[in-house]
Amino acid sequence: MITVAMAEDHQMLIDGVKSFFEYDENINIIGTVNNGQELVKLVQLKQPKLVITDIRMPIMDGIQATRIIKKSLPHVNVLAMTMFDQPDAIKQMLDAGATGYILKNSGIKMLSKAIVTVAGGETFFDPNVAFNFMNNYIDDNVTIGKSDKVLLSKREREILQEIANGKTSKQISETLFIAKTTVDTHRKNMIRKLDLSSGNELVKYAIDKKYKF
Structure with a gap:
């Protein structure tokens, strides 16, 4: 069972994710919060297998929260789920310790794949951010999701x-x-x-x- 803690300042998105995984036998959302500071507290308390976090959140952003979490609990894997597809944002999350990065419009099936991949200790990237970033930072030993809707620049x-x-x-x-x-x-x-x-x-x-x- 993959235990998951999620930080997202839009409650509707949290509710949607929780609803989808409610009866999933392999993925269990054990806690949700709306800012990075609360995420750090939640992770320290429940120590989930995986963290899903947005980048821009009130009080503390996802980059800082990820940095704190990985320093104190390096075994906890972090998946960023955000609307930011800029290389700088991706690099900051990777430098903080995240090993997965997907966009919020990627779809729930890709999220499921990302959760399983990152929780297993591997790296996962949304296809619509990977190709703008991979030449300098991503090697061949990563999983890149496949989207039904391919976005070409x-x-x-x-x-x-x-x-x-x-x-x-x-x-x-x-x-x-x-x-x-x-x-x-x-x-x-x-x-x-x-x-x-x-x-x-x-x-x-x-x-x-x-x-x-």
Whole structure:
């Protein structure tokens, strides 16, 4: 059984998560609070297997709370669940000790996967934040969730359109005035986002699916 403590300043979200896991045989929400200070107290009292925390909260934010929790109880795993997808926010949570990071709009199924993964001592990232962050900070030994709704950046959509037009990475770099290595990186990220296996599949996806830009 994975015991979970949750900190979130929007009570409706807490209620929704609790309701979903109410009859789950593997995940048990043993306590919820609305700020980081109360989270620290709750975790010290009940010592759950996993903590789910927002970043921005009153009194004490999730970054500071995570830092305190990991210092006193390093065996407690922390999963950030937030609306912040900026690399700086992600890095601060990782530096504080979190090993999972998902967005609030990821969906309950992804949350379930993240809980199990992080509670097991592994790292989990929401696909819609991982690809903007992974090149510098995330290695290959992490789990990246799969979302039914894939979010491509504006630049990725531009590159995908050029791929559909039959252009090579070099030609795309010249058209968009960016480095060829940047185009190659975007190609790699799109392959992972779209759950494809190769560059050829990416080309086929762009052409056969008639991607709408």
